[in-house]
Amino acid sequence: MQISKVLRYYGGLVKRKIKRMSRKRKQIIVVGTSCLVLGLVFGNIFGGIRQKKQAEKQIKKVTAQVQKEEQKKTKAVQKELEQLQQKQAEQEEELPWNMVLVNSSHPMTEGYVPELTEVADGYSVDSRIAEPLNNMLKAAEADGMNIIICSAYRSVEKQEQVFNSSVQDRLNTGMNYWEAYSDTAMSVALPGTSEHGLGLALDLISNQYSELDEKQAETKEAKWLEENCYKYGFILRYPPEKTAETGIIYEPWHYRYVGQEAAKEIMESGVTLEEYLEESY
Structure with a gap:
Protein backbone atom coordinates (compact mmCIF):
# COMPACT_ATOMS: atom_id res chain seq x y z
CA MET A 1 0.00 0.00 0.00
CA GLN A 2 2.80 2.38 0.89
CA ILE A 3 4.52 1.73 -2.38
CA SER A 4 1.31 2.40 -4.37
CA LYS A 5 0.80 5.80 -2.67
CA VAL A 6 4.37 6.78 -3.37
CA LEU A 7 3.98 5.88 -6.99
CA ARG A 8 0.74 7.86 -7.31
CA TYR A 9 2.31 10.86 -5.60
CA TYR A 10 5.34 10.94 -7.87
CA GLY A 11 3.19 10.15 -10.87
CA GLY A 12 0.99 13.20 -10.18
CA LEU A 13 4.03 15.39 -9.61
CA VAL A 14 5.49 14.35 -12.93
CA LYS A 15 2.19 15.07 -14.71
CA ARG A 16 1.98 18.53 -13.13
CA LYS A 17 5.53 19.31 -14.17
CA ILE A 18 4.78 18.12 -17.65
CA LYS A 19 1.66 20.36 -17.74
CA ARG A 20 3.64 23.32 -16.43
CA MET A 21 6.30 22.68 -19.03
CA SER A 22 3.62 22.52 -21.75
CA ARG A 23 2.13 25.84 -20.64
CA LYS A 24 5.58 27.44 -20.74
CA ARG A 25 6.21 26.02 -24.14
CA LYS A 26 2.86 27.33 -25.27
CA GLN A 27 3.71 30.70 -23.83
CA ILE A 28 7.09 30.60 -25.51
CA ILE A 29 5.48 29.64 -28.81
CA VAL A 30 2.81 32.33 -28.50
CA VAL A 31 5.34 34.98 -27.53
CA GLY A 32 7.71 33.86 -30.27
CA THR A 33 4.95 33.86 -32.84
CA SER A 34 3.78 37.27 -31.69
CA CYS A 35 7.28 38.63 -31.96
CA LEU A 36 7.62 37.14 -35.40
CA VAL A 37 4.32 38.66 -36.54
CA LEU A 38 5.20 42.02 -35.05
CA GLY A 39 8.60 41.78 -36.66
CA LEU A 40 7.01 41.10 -39.99
CA VAL A 41 4.49 43.92 -39.52
CA PHE A 42 7.07 46.47 -38.46
CA GLY A 43 9.44 45.14 -41.06
CA ASN A 44 6.82 45.71 -43.72
CA ILE A 45 6.02 49.14 -42.33
CA PHE A 46 9.62 50.27 -42.18
CA GLY A 47 10.38 48.44 -45.40
CA GLY A 48 7.43 50.20 -47.03
CA ILE A 49 8.67 53.55 -45.77
CA ARG A 50 12.09 52.83 -47.17
CA GLN A 51 10.58 51.74 -50.48
CA LYS A 52 8.40 54.86 -50.56
CA LYS A 53 11.42 57.06 -49.91
CA GLN A 54 13.38 55.24 -52.59
CA ALA A 55 10.47 55.62 -55.02
CA GLU A 56 10.17 59.34 -54.24
CA LYS A 57 13.89 59.73 -54.71
CA GLN A 58 13.69 57.93 -58.06
CA ILE A 59 10.73 60.08 -59.15
CA LYS A 60 12.65 63.25 -58.27
CA LYS A 61 15.63 61.97 -60.20
CA VAL A 62 13.57 61.13 -63.29
CA THR A 63 11.68 64.45 -63.05
CA ALA A 64 14.95 66.35 -62.87
CA GLN A 65 16.25 64.47 -65.92
CA VAL A 66 13.04 65.20 -67.86
CA GLN A 67 13.19 68.89 -66.91
CA LYS A 68 16.81 69.02 -67.94
CA GLU A 69 15.99 67.46 -71.32
CA GLU A 70 13.07 69.86 -71.79
CA GLN A 71 15.31 72.80 -71.00
CA LYS A 72 17.81 71.55 -73.57
CA LYS A 73 15.05 71.21 -76.18
CA THR A 74 13.67 74.65 -75.35
CA LYS A 75 17.10 76.22 -75.64
CA ALA A 76 17.65 74.41 -78.95
CA VAL A 77 14.33 75.67 -80.32
CA GLN A 78 15.05 79.20 -79.12
CA LYS A 79 18.48 79.08 -80.71
CA GLU A 80 17.03 77.81 -83.98
CA LEU A 81 14.39 80.54 -83.93
CA GLU A 82 17.01 83.20 -83.27
CA GLN A 83 19.10 81.86 -86.15
CA LEU A 84 16.10 81.94 -88.49
CA GLN A 85 15.25 85.49 -87.42
CA GLN A 86 18.83 86.55 -87.92
CA GLY A 122 -5.01 111.90 -103.98
CA TYR A 123 -2.75 108.96 -104.90
CA SER A 124 0.95 108.74 -104.09
CA VAL A 125 3.69 106.14 -104.49
CA ASP A 126 7.28 105.64 -103.41
CA SER A 127 9.11 108.44 -105.22
CA ARG A 128 11.49 105.93 -106.81
CA ILE A 129 8.72 104.30 -108.86
CA ALA A 130 6.91 107.47 -109.94
CA GLU A 131 8.83 107.73 -113.22
CA PRO A 132 8.43 104.10 -114.39
CA LEU A 133 4.74 104.22 -113.41
CA ASN A 134 4.12 107.40 -115.41
CA ASN A 135 6.00 105.90 -118.37
CA MET A 136 3.77 102.81 -118.25
CA LEU A 137 0.56 104.83 -118.06
CA LYS A 138 1.65 107.06 -120.96
CA ALA A 139 2.50 104.00 -123.07
CA ALA A 140 -0.91 102.51 -122.28
CA GLU A 141 -2.65 105.74 -123.22
CA ALA A 142 -0.71 105.85 -126.49
CA ASP A 143 -2.09 102.37 -127.25
CA GLY A 144 -5.65 103.56 -126.65
CA MET A 145 -5.96 102.34 -123.06
CA ASN A 146 -7.62 104.33 -120.29
CA ILE A 147 -6.20 103.09 -117.01
CA ILE A 148 -7.29 104.55 -113.69
CA ILE A 149 -5.42 104.38 -110.38
CA CYS A 150 -7.94 103.49 -107.68
CA SER A 151 -5.47 102.84 -104.86
CA ALA A 152 -1.79 103.44 -104.20
CA TYR A 153 0.14 104.14 -100.98
CA ARG A 154 -1.82 103.48 -97.79
CA SER A 155 -0.74 104.19 -94.26
CA VAL A 156 -1.23 101.46 -91.65
CA GLU A 157 -4.15 103.48 -90.27
CA LYS A 158 -5.77 103.69 -93.71
CA GLN A 159 -5.23 99.96 -94.24
CA GLU A 160 -6.95 99.28 -90.93
CA GLN A 161 -9.95 101.34 -92.07
CA VAL A 162 -10.11 99.46 -95.37
CA PHE A 163 -9.90 96.09 -93.62
CA ASN A 164 -12.56 96.91 -91.03
CA SER A 165 -14.86 98.35 -93.69
CA SER A 166 -14.53 95.16 -95.74
CA VAL A 167 -15.36 93.06 -92.68
CA GLN A 168 -18.45 95.18 -92.03
CA ASP A 169 -19.61 94.81 -95.65
CA ARG A 170 -19.52 91.04 -95.24
CA LEU A 171 -21.29 91.18 -91.89
CA ASN A 172 -24.08 93.09 -93.62
CA THR A 173 -24.59 90.13 -95.98
CA GLY A 174 -25.35 87.82 -93.05
CA MET A 175 -21.91 86.32 -92.36
CA ASN A 176 -20.86 85.86 -88.74
CA TYR A 177 -17.77 87.76 -87.61
CA TRP A 178 -15.32 84.89 -88.09
CA GLU A 179 -16.61 84.21 -91.61
CA ALA A 180 -16.46 87.91 -92.47
CA TYR A 181 -12.94 88.26 -91.04
CA SER A 182 -11.58 85.15 -92.81
CA ASP A 183 -13.15 86.08 -96.14
CA THR A 184 -11.81 89.64 -95.91
CA ALA A 185 -8.28 88.39 -95.17
CA MET A 186 -8.31 86.50 -98.47
CA SER A 187 -8.51 89.76 -100.44
CA VAL A 188 -7.50 92.55 -98.05
CA ALA A 189 -4.18 92.43 -96.21
CA LEU A 190 -4.12 92.98 -92.48
CA PRO A 191 -2.70 96.33 -91.34
CA GLY A 192 1.09 96.19 -91.41
CA THR A 193 1.17 93.33 -93.94
CA SER A 194 0.06 95.22 -97.06
CA GLU A 195 2.38 96.13 -99.93
CA HIS A 196 0.42 99.36 -100.25
CA GLY A 197 2.30 100.45 -97.13
CA LEU A 198 5.58 100.21 -99.05
CA GLY A 199 4.36 102.61 -101.71
CA LEU A 200 5.34 100.01 -104.33
CA ALA A 201 1.86 98.65 -105.11
CA LEU A 202 -1.11 100.04 -107.01
CA ASP A 203 -4.62 99.00 -107.93
CA LEU A 204 -5.13 99.74 -111.61
CA ILE A 205 -8.52 99.40 -113.32
CA SER A 206 -10.24 100.16 -116.60
CA ASN A 207 -12.34 103.31 -116.88
CA GLN A 208 -14.96 101.05 -118.48
CA TYR A 209 -15.27 98.72 -115.48
CA SER A 210 -14.68 99.82 -111.90
CA GLU A 211 -15.43 96.66 -109.91
CA LEU A 212 -12.55 94.88 -108.17
CA ASP A 213 -13.39 91.34 -109.20
CA GLU A 214 -12.24 88.76 -111.73
CA LYS A 215 -14.24 90.39 -114.54
CA GLN A 216 -11.67 93.18 -114.42
CA ALA A 217 -9.32 90.73 -116.16
CA GLU A 218 -11.60 90.75 -119.22
CA THR A 219 -11.09 94.46 -119.90
CA LYS A 220 -8.64 95.54 -122.61
CA GLU A 221 -6.75 97.62 -120.04
CA ALA A 222 -6.16 94.63 -117.77
CA LYS A 223 -4.98 92.54 -120.71
CA TRP A 224 -2.61 95.29 -121.82
CA LEU A 225 -1.16 95.62 -118.33
CA GLU A 226 -0.57 91.89 -117.96
CA GLU A 227 1.26 91.80 -121.31
CA ASN A 228 3.35 94.95 -120.88
CA CYS A 229 3.80 95.66 -117.15
CA TYR A 230 7.19 93.91 -116.90
CA LYS A 231 8.71 96.38 -119.40
CA TYR A 232 8.36 99.07 -116.74
CA GLY A 233 9.34 96.94 -113.75
CA PHE A 234 5.86 95.91 -112.59
CA ILE A 235 4.33 92.47 -112.00
CA LEU A 236 0.79 91.15 -111.58
CA ARG A 237 1.23 90.47 -107.89
CA TYR A 238 -1.59 87.98 -107.28
CA PRO A 239 -2.02 85.88 -110.43
CA PRO A 240 -4.76 83.27 -110.96
CA GLU A 241 -4.46 79.87 -109.28
CA LYS A 242 -1.69 81.06 -106.96
CA THR A 243 -3.63 81.57 -103.74
CA ALA A 244 -1.75 78.68 -102.11
CA GLU A 245 1.52 80.55 -102.71
CA THR A 246 0.42 84.09 -101.82
CA GLY A 247 -2.50 83.63 -99.43
CA ILE A 248 -4.45 86.15 -101.53
CA ILE A 249 -7.11 85.49 -104.18
CA TYR A 250 -6.60 86.36 -107.84
CA GLU A 251 -6.46 90.16 -108.18
CA PRO A 252 -6.14 91.25 -111.83
CA TRP A 253 -5.93 94.88 -110.70
CA HIS A 254 -3.04 94.68 -108.18
CA TYR A 255 0.42 95.54 -109.54
CA ARG A 256 3.71 95.72 -107.69
CA TYR A 257 7.02 97.30 -108.68
CA VAL A 258 10.07 95.00 -108.47
CA GLY A 259 12.36 96.43 -111.16
CA GLN A 260 12.65 95.51 -114.84
CA GLU A 261 14.99 92.52 -114.53
CA ALA A 262 13.03 90.73 -111.82
CA ALA A 263 9.70 91.68 -113.40
CA LYS A 264 10.69 90.10 -116.71
CA GLU A 265 11.82 86.86 -115.02
CA ILE A 266 8.72 86.65 -112.82
CA MET A 267 6.17 87.35 -115.54
CA GLU A 268 7.83 85.05 -118.08
CA SER A 269 8.17 82.15 -115.63
CA GLY A 270 4.65 82.58 -114.21
CA VAL A 271 5.77 82.50 -110.58
CA THR A 272 4.79 84.70 -107.67
CA LEU A 273 7.11 87.01 -105.76
CA GLU A 274 7.09 84.49 -102.89
CA GLU A 275 8.23 81.71 -105.22
CA TYR A 276 10.81 83.93 -106.87
CA LEU A 277 12.32 84.79 -103.50
CA GLU A 278 11.83 81.21 -102.25
CA GLU A 279 9.72 82.46 -99.38
CA SER A 280 6.17 81.82 -98.18
CA TYR A 281 3.23 83.85 -96.97
Missing part, protein backbone atom coordinates in the same frame (compact mmCIF):
# COMPACT_ATOMS: atom_id res chain seq x y z
CA LYS A 87 18.91 84.86 -91.32
CA GLN A 88 15.68 86.59 -92.33
CA ALA A 89 17.01 89.95 -91.16
CA GLU A 90 20.24 89.41 -93.12
CA GLN A 91 18.31 88.40 -96.23
CA GLU A 92 16.10 91.47 -95.94
CA GLU A 93 19.17 93.64 -95.58
CA GLU A 94 20.66 92.02 -98.67
CA LEU A 95 17.48 92.49 -100.73
CA PRO A 96 17.24 95.75 -102.68
CA TRP A 97 14.40 98.09 -101.69
CA ASN A 98 12.28 97.08 -104.69
CA MET A 99 12.38 93.36 -103.78
CA VAL A 100 11.28 93.58 -100.15
CA LEU A 101 8.57 91.00 -99.45
CA VAL A 102 5.55 92.05 -97.43
CA ASN A 103 2.78 89.57 -96.63
CA SER A 104 1.11 87.92 -93.65
CA SER A 105 4.37 86.29 -92.47
CA HIS A 106 6.64 89.17 -93.51
CA PRO A 107 5.18 92.33 -91.95
CA MET A 108 6.51 95.77 -92.72
CA THR A 109 9.11 97.36 -90.49
CA GLU A 110 7.15 99.17 -87.82
CA GLY A 111 6.93 102.90 -88.47
CA TYR A 112 8.20 102.65 -92.05
CA VAL A 113 7.00 105.47 -94.32
CA PRO A 114 8.53 105.88 -97.80
CA GLU A 115 9.30 109.18 -99.46
CA LEU A 116 6.19 109.81 -101.52
CA THR A 117 5.35 111.45 -104.83
CA GLU A 118 1.80 112.15 -105.94
CA VAL A 119 1.02 110.54 -109.31
CA ALA A 120 -2.73 111.20 -109.50
CA ASP A 121 -5.26 113.20 -107.54
Whole structure:
Protein backbone atom coordinates (compact mmCIF):
# COMPACT_ATOMS: atom_id res chain seq x y z
CA MET A 1 0.00 0.00 0.00
CA GLN A 2 2.80 2.38 0.89
CA ILE A 3 4.52 1.73 -2.38
CA SER A 4 1.31 2.40 -4.37
CA LYS A 5 0.80 5.80 -2.67
CA VAL A 6 4.37 6.78 -3.37
CA LEU A 7 3.98 5.88 -6.99
CA ARG A 8 0.74 7.86 -7.31
CA TYR A 9 2.31 10.86 -5.60
CA TYR A 10 5.34 10.94 -7.87
CA GLY A 11 3.19 10.15 -10.87
CA GLY A 12 0.99 13.20 -10.18
CA LEU A 13 4.03 15.39 -9.61
CA VAL A 14 5.49 14.35 -12.93
CA LYS A 15 2.19 15.07 -14.71
CA ARG A 16 1.98 18.53 -13.13
CA LYS A 17 5.53 19.31 -14.17
CA ILE A 18 4.78 18.12 -17.65
CA LYS A 19 1.66 20.36 -17.74
CA ARG A 20 3.64 23.32 -16.43
CA MET A 21 6.30 22.68 -19.03
CA SER A 22 3.62 22.52 -21.75
CA ARG A 23 2.13 25.84 -20.64
CA LYS A 24 5.58 27.44 -20.74
CA ARG A 25 6.21 26.02 -24.14
CA LYS A 26 2.86 27.33 -25.27
CA GLN A 27 3.71 30.70 -23.83
CA ILE A 28 7.09 30.60 -25.51
CA ILE A 29 5.48 29.64 -28.81
CA VAL A 30 2.81 32.33 -28.50
CA VAL A 31 5.34 34.98 -27.53
CA GLY A 32 7.71 33.86 -30.27
CA THR A 33 4.95 33.86 -32.84
CA SER A 34 3.78 37.27 -31.69
CA CYS A 35 7.28 38.63 -31.96
CA LEU A 36 7.62 37.14 -35.40
CA VAL A 37 4.32 38.66 -36.54
CA LEU A 38 5.20 42.02 -35.05
CA GLY A 39 8.60 41.78 -36.66
CA LEU A 40 7.01 41.10 -39.99
CA VAL A 41 4.49 43.92 -39.52
CA PHE A 42 7.07 46.47 -38.46
CA GLY A 43 9.44 45.14 -41.06
CA ASN A 44 6.82 45.71 -43.72
CA ILE A 45 6.02 49.14 -42.33
CA PHE A 46 9.62 50.27 -42.18
CA GLY A 47 10.38 48.44 -45.40
CA GLY A 48 7.43 50.20 -47.03
CA ILE A 49 8.67 53.55 -45.77
CA ARG A 50 12.09 52.83 -47.17
CA GLN A 51 10.58 51.74 -50.48
CA LYS A 52 8.40 54.86 -50.56
CA LYS A 53 11.42 57.06 -49.91
CA GLN A 54 13.38 55.24 -52.59
CA ALA A 55 10.47 55.62 -55.02
CA GLU A 56 10.17 59.34 -54.24
CA LYS A 57 13.89 59.73 -54.71
CA GLN A 58 13.69 57.93 -58.06
CA ILE A 59 10.73 60.08 -59.15
CA LYS A 60 12.65 63.25 -58.27
CA LYS A 61 15.63 61.97 -60.20
CA VAL A 62 13.57 61.13 -63.29
CA THR A 63 11.68 64.45 -63.05
CA ALA A 64 14.95 66.35 -62.87
CA GLN A 65 16.25 64.47 -65.92
CA VAL A 66 13.04 65.20 -67.86
CA GLN A 67 13.19 68.89 -66.91
CA LYS A 68 16.81 69.02 -67.94
CA GLU A 69 15.99 67.46 -71.32
CA GLU A 70 13.07 69.86 -71.79
CA GLN A 71 15.31 72.80 -71.00
CA LYS A 72 17.81 71.55 -73.57
CA LYS A 73 15.05 71.21 -76.18
CA THR A 74 13.67 74.65 -75.35
CA LYS A 75 17.10 76.22 -75.64
CA ALA A 76 17.65 74.41 -78.95
CA VAL A 77 14.33 75.67 -80.32
CA GLN A 78 15.05 79.20 -79.12
CA LYS A 79 18.48 79.08 -80.71
CA GLU A 80 17.03 77.81 -83.98
CA LEU A 81 14.39 80.54 -83.93
CA GLU A 82 17.01 83.20 -83.27
CA GLN A 83 19.10 81.86 -86.15
CA LEU A 84 16.10 81.94 -88.49
CA GLN A 85 15.25 85.49 -87.42
CA GLN A 86 18.83 86.55 -87.92
CA LYS A 87 18.91 84.86 -91.32
CA GLN A 88 15.68 86.59 -92.33
CA ALA A 89 17.01 89.95 -91.16
CA GLU A 90 20.24 89.41 -93.12
CA GLN A 91 18.31 88.40 -96.23
CA GLU A 92 16.10 91.47 -95.94
CA GLU A 93 19.17 93.64 -95.58
CA GLU A 94 20.66 92.02 -98.67
CA LEU A 95 17.48 92.49 -100.73
CA PRO A 96 17.24 95.75 -102.68
CA TRP A 97 14.40 98.09 -101.69
CA ASN A 98 12.28 97.08 -104.69
CA MET A 99 12.38 93.36 -103.78
CA VAL A 100 11.28 93.58 -100.15
CA LEU A 101 8.57 91.00 -99.45
CA VAL A 102 5.55 92.05 -97.43
CA ASN A 103 2.78 89.57 -96.63
CA SER A 104 1.11 87.92 -93.65
CA SER A 105 4.37 86.29 -92.47
CA HIS A 106 6.64 89.17 -93.51
CA PRO A 107 5.18 92.33 -91.95
CA MET A 108 6.51 95.77 -92.72
CA THR A 109 9.11 97.36 -90.49
CA GLU A 110 7.15 99.17 -87.82
CA GLY A 111 6.93 102.90 -88.47
CA TYR A 112 8.20 102.65 -92.05
CA VAL A 113 7.00 105.47 -94.32
CA PRO A 114 8.53 105.88 -97.80
CA GLU A 115 9.30 109.18 -99.46
CA LEU A 116 6.19 109.81 -101.52
CA THR A 117 5.35 111.45 -104.83
CA GLU A 118 1.80 112.15 -105.94
CA VAL A 119 1.02 110.54 -109.31
CA ALA A 120 -2.73 111.20 -109.50
CA ASP A 121 -5.26 113.20 -107.54
CA GLY A 122 -5.01 111.90 -103.98
CA TYR A 123 -2.75 108.96 -104.90
CA SER A 124 0.95 108.74 -104.09
CA VAL A 125 3.69 106.14 -104.49
CA ASP A 126 7.28 105.64 -103.41
CA SER A 127 9.11 108.44 -105.22
CA ARG A 128 11.49 105.93 -106.81
CA ILE A 129 8.72 104.30 -108.86
CA ALA A 130 6.91 107.47 -109.94
CA GLU A 131 8.83 107.73 -113.22
CA PRO A 132 8.43 104.10 -114.39
CA LEU A 133 4.74 104.22 -113.41
CA ASN A 134 4.12 107.40 -115.41
CA ASN A 135 6.00 105.90 -118.37
CA MET A 136 3.77 102.81 -118.25
CA LEU A 137 0.56 104.83 -118.06
CA LYS A 138 1.65 107.06 -120.96
CA ALA A 139 2.50 104.00 -123.07
CA ALA A 140 -0.91 102.51 -122.28
CA GLU A 141 -2.65 105.74 -123.22
CA ALA A 142 -0.71 105.85 -126.49
CA ASP A 143 -2.09 102.37 -127.25
CA GLY A 144 -5.65 103.56 -126.65
CA MET A 145 -5.96 102.34 -123.06
CA ASN A 146 -7.62 104.33 -120.29
CA ILE A 147 -6.20 103.09 -117.01
CA ILE A 148 -7.29 104.55 -113.69
CA ILE A 149 -5.42 104.38 -110.38
CA CYS A 150 -7.94 103.49 -107.68
CA SER A 151 -5.47 102.84 -104.86
CA ALA A 152 -1.79 103.44 -104.20
CA TYR A 153 0.14 104.14 -100.98
CA ARG A 154 -1.82 103.48 -97.79
CA SER A 155 -0.74 104.19 -94.26
CA VAL A 156 -1.23 101.46 -91.65
CA GLU A 157 -4.15 103.48 -90.27
CA LYS A 158 -5.77 103.69 -93.71
CA GLN A 159 -5.23 99.96 -94.24
CA GLU A 160 -6.95 99.28 -90.93
CA GLN A 161 -9.95 101.34 -92.07
CA VAL A 162 -10.11 99.46 -95.37
CA PHE A 163 -9.90 96.09 -93.62
CA ASN A 164 -12.56 96.91 -91.03
CA SER A 165 -14.86 98.35 -93.69
CA SER A 166 -14.53 95.16 -95.74
CA VAL A 167 -15.36 93.06 -92.68
CA GLN A 168 -18.45 95.18 -92.03
CA ASP A 169 -19.61 94.81 -95.65
CA ARG A 170 -19.52 91.04 -95.24
CA LEU A 171 -21.29 91.18 -91.89
CA ASN A 172 -24.08 93.09 -93.62
CA THR A 173 -24.59 90.13 -95.98
CA GLY A 174 -25.35 87.82 -93.05
CA MET A 175 -21.91 86.32 -92.36
CA ASN A 176 -20.86 85.86 -88.74
CA TYR A 177 -17.77 87.76 -87.61
CA TRP A 178 -15.32 84.89 -88.09
CA GLU A 179 -16.61 84.21 -91.61
CA ALA A 180 -16.46 87.91 -92.47
CA TYR A 181 -12.94 88.26 -91.04
CA SER A 182 -11.58 85.15 -92.81
CA ASP A 183 -13.15 86.08 -96.14
CA THR A 184 -11.81 89.64 -95.91
CA ALA A 185 -8.28 88.39 -95.17
CA MET A 186 -8.31 86.50 -98.47
CA SER A 187 -8.51 89.76 -100.44
CA VAL A 188 -7.50 92.55 -98.05
CA ALA A 189 -4.18 92.43 -96.21
CA LEU A 190 -4.12 92.98 -92.48
CA PRO A 191 -2.70 96.33 -91.34
CA GLY A 192 1.09 96.19 -91.41
CA THR A 193 1.17 93.33 -93.94
CA SER A 194 0.06 95.22 -97.06
CA GLU A 195 2.38 96.13 -99.93
CA HIS A 196 0.42 99.36 -100.25
CA GLY A 197 2.30 100.45 -97.13
CA LEU A 198 5.58 100.21 -99.05
CA GLY A 199 4.36 102.61 -101.71
CA LEU A 200 5.34 100.01 -104.33
CA ALA A 201 1.86 98.65 -105.11
CA LEU A 202 -1.11 100.04 -107.01
CA ASP A 203 -4.62 99.00 -107.93
CA LEU A 204 -5.13 99.74 -111.61
CA ILE A 205 -8.52 99.40 -113.32
CA SER A 206 -10.24 100.16 -116.60
CA ASN A 207 -12.34 103.31 -116.88
CA GLN A 208 -14.96 101.05 -118.48
CA TYR A 209 -15.27 98.72 -115.48
CA SER A 210 -14.68 99.82 -111.90
CA GLU A 211 -15.43 96.66 -109.91
CA LEU A 212 -12.55 94.88 -108.17
CA ASP A 213 -13.39 91.34 -109.20
CA GLU A 214 -12.24 88.76 -111.73
CA LYS A 215 -14.24 90.39 -114.54
CA GLN A 216 -11.67 93.18 -114.42
CA ALA A 217 -9.32 90.73 -116.16
CA GLU A 218 -11.60 90.75 -119.22
CA THR A 219 -11.09 94.46 -119.90
CA LYS A 220 -8.64 95.54 -122.61
CA GLU A 221 -6.75 97.62 -120.04
CA ALA A 222 -6.16 94.63 -117.77
CA LYS A 223 -4.98 92.54 -120.71
CA TRP A 224 -2.61 95.29 -121.82
CA LEU A 225 -1.16 95.62 -118.33
CA GLU A 226 -0.57 91.89 -117.96
CA GLU A 227 1.26 91.80 -121.31
CA ASN A 228 3.35 94.95 -120.88
CA CYS A 229 3.80 95.66 -117.15
CA TYR A 230 7.19 93.91 -116.90
CA LYS A 231 8.71 96.38 -119.40
CA TYR A 232 8.36 99.07 -116.74
CA GLY A 233 9.34 96.94 -113.75
CA PHE A 234 5.86 95.91 -112.59
CA ILE A 235 4.33 92.47 -112.00
CA LEU A 236 0.79 91.15 -111.58
CA ARG A 237 1.23 90.47 -107.89
CA TYR A 238 -1.59 87.98 -107.28
CA PRO A 239 -2.02 85.88 -110.43
CA PRO A 240 -4.76 83.27 -110.96
CA GLU A 241 -4.46 79.87 -109.28
CA LYS A 242 -1.69 81.06 -106.96
CA THR A 243 -3.63 81.57 -103.74
CA ALA A 244 -1.75 78.68 -102.11
CA GLU A 245 1.52 80.55 -102.71
CA THR A 246 0.42 84.09 -101.82
CA GLY A 247 -2.50 83.63 -99.43
CA ILE A 248 -4.45 86.15 -101.53
CA ILE A 249 -7.11 85.49 -104.18
CA TYR A 250 -6.60 86.36 -107.84
CA GLU A 251 -6.46 90.16 -108.18
CA PRO A 252 -6.14 91.25 -111.83
CA TRP A 253 -5.93 94.88 -110.70
CA HIS A 254 -3.04 94.68 -108.18
CA TYR A 255 0.42 95.54 -109.54
CA ARG A 256 3.71 95.72 -107.69
CA TYR A 257 7.02 97.30 -108.68
CA VAL A 258 10.07 95.00 -108.47
CA GLY A 259 12.36 96.43 -111.16
CA GLN A 260 12.65 95.51 -114.84
CA GLU A 261 14.99 92.52 -114.53
CA ALA A 262 13.03 90.73 -111.82
CA ALA A 263 9.70 91.68 -113.40
CA LYS A 264 10.69 90.10 -116.71
CA GLU A 265 11.82 86.86 -115.02
CA ILE A 266 8.72 86.65 -112.82
CA MET A 267 6.17 87.35 -115.54
CA GLU A 268 7.83 85.05 -118.08
CA SER A 269 8.17 82.15 -115.63
CA GLY A 270 4.65 82.58 -114.21
CA VAL A 271 5.77 82.50 -110.58
CA THR A 272 4.79 84.70 -107.67
CA LEU A 273 7.11 87.01 -105.76
CA GLU A 274 7.09 84.49 -102.89
CA GLU A 275 8.23 81.71 -105.22
CA TYR A 276 10.81 83.93 -106.87
CA LEU A 277 12.32 84.79 -103.50
CA GLU A 278 11.83 81.21 -102.25
CA GLU A 279 9.72 82.46 -99.38
CA SER A 280 6.17 81.82 -98.18
CA TYR A 281 3.23 83.85 -96.97
